Amino acid sequence: MPIFTINWAIVSLALSSGMVLLLRDWRITIPAMLINYLSVAWFLAQQQFITPDLTIGELTLSTTIVVKVITGFAASAILGITAVTFSREYNLEDLDEFSLAELRRAARRAQRQRAGEPFRLADYVVPFWALVLAALASIALPRLYPIGSQTIDFAWYWLGLTGLFTIVLASDTLKTGLGLLLVVSSIDLVYTAIASTVQVFPLALLSLTTIVLSLSVAYLSGLMYGRLKTLDLSVLYKP
């Protein structure tokens, strides 16, 4: 790749996954995840690892790319709809008085926590340095452990590392899920780009796994919000 040629697909991919790692608000991270999926599809379409078999206007691309775009939309929509509606409400008429009291107590606790939680720049220090570390590693690793071309290696290392750091640093369930989706996206990219034979079933199953993963995360998030009125992971470990 010439030094002064900017690969906008890679830039978009790097920025969107960086935002998922750095930021906390789901209103930003879920759209960033969608942009990330679109960027991966754009990158794959641009590199044409797979013979194009579809023509849309002047655009020729592979069906695989379309499948990846649809998967990305589905996964982001599942998480987005969960975040908007939140809460799997219990059937209140089935609950006994102790459980109802516990729900009210959880709601009060979560309200207090939200009220006493102002914006603090300090919360972004560790994610920022994690982002720097991921960037350094993604530049160094393609030289130390080359698997495909430098561009491909940078892309999948970056996705994998930002995903891993997101999981490690996540403070809520939804963000943990986004980290997992980034890791799966990284594996998807490396398979599509470097595997000697790309078969349709592993690709289809990868898309299915992505959707099942987002469904599981959405279910757990809804369940947790319904029970504790918060997605904060620290609440799960309080005695």
Next chain:
Amino acid sequence: MDGSRRSISVYCTNHDHAGRQCWRQLIPAGCMSYVLLITFPLALGASCFLLRHETRLVIGVAVAALIAHCALVILTPVDQPVRLLGLTLNLDPLGRLFLAGFPAVTALMILATWRLPHGEHFVSIALVIIGVASAMIVLLQEPLMVALLLVSAGLISVLAIVDLPSRASQLVEPRVIASALKYLVLMALAGALAYLGFVLINVYRPGITPDLIAPRLVLALIVAAFGLRMALVPFHSWLPDLVEDASPLVSAIIVVVLNTTGLLFLISVLQFFPTLVAENERGLALLTWLGAIAALVGALLALVQDRLRRIAGYLVVYNAGMILFGLATITPAGLMGAVFEAFNQMLAVPLLMVSLVLLEQPDGRPPKAMRRDLLWRWPVAGSGLLCSCAALIGLPPLSGFASKMLLYQVAAHYGAPMIALLIGATLLALLALARIARDWLIGAPEDQPVAEAQVLLGATELDMPSQRRLTSEPFIAAIVVLALLGISLAIGLYPQPLIETIAEVIRGLTFVRPDVVR
């Protein structure tokens, strides 16, 4: 990466009599039984989900379906691979042994829930997991597919972990959600590591690809992935949490079906990628030691726990270490020991978990009371707990004895330190079992005879303390415990047919070394 464009390969290689490709048949005749093996439990799982409020009906349907599935597995011919939509489907004898065992054991567990509390979706998820496990075993020659199916099955089981009984009046506990989340994250990561390993082995060309994509790296990725899947120390943390927080029957399904399928998958990976064995002599030698150490640490952790369920969880972790040891030796006896141990686990873990469910039932005493006399209170369940732990540890005459003897026999070839490690691990596990017996099972009954209080003047029947009614053990669950116990005992006393079946399969594996490398 050569940079050239590739096409996606979707092809059907079934041929008609004239040798031409046969595109007309969507599902060729030979594939039918394989397709049924996969779709039958899935369809029944979906039906049970729709009927989930009719608990008894669902249990009846599921047990009947699992018996039918078991029969289908037995009738399916072995080692007759067919191609369907570009995928190779096959059922080898080892796969058939376990695939017949999974529905049988699951049917017993589902039967045990007849009078016991269980999650609303437990039965339907169990059937779906059996369907996915069948798909994995039939597709063992497609590692990329199996790695993803294993992840999907793990993700589906998350729903069972957080499940509550139908129309429950309680809320799900936060620590159950924490365990489910931990399981989800670790299983997704395990799947990603395994998938990456298979992609790398797929592009590996000796002398062409960079040396860094060496089988050593691939083996490391695969071991980490399977370590997470099978709860090997130090990747084990999810299992004790799961056993403690989730319903014991859900833990049993996960350990019995998914972890055992993981082991079969690992064996098939070594079979299909022999470079992993041939070029990793030192790595495998290291793994044998790691397996023995994992067993020792698992047993030690079991000994220091103060809760019954956690001890049970760590005993399974100890057993996973023993299985890894046997597998990593890559010798016929070691592999036989590992596979036999997995079979033993398939019997012992459901027995352990059903016994736990029975022992944790309200027994008419105050809920906070420390119960140390469970064997006297619930004799069948207490015996089930003792015997299942004994089977996991490998005490005679139960089913774990023969497999442990095989493993000790192999360890003896590695020298005194190795055998000392394994025997030390088993002794620690034995101490943990002794602790279970002392603290929960054979203690003095809390119900001491009390002198009859004098009836005061004017006292009525309402003033007298109510007479406590101690119910007996649920009949069907007790029968299930006795059945599992009987099977374990029968295999322990007469292991020869099982050993011969496993030995026959092991002889067919090309990566097995005839001797022990010290």
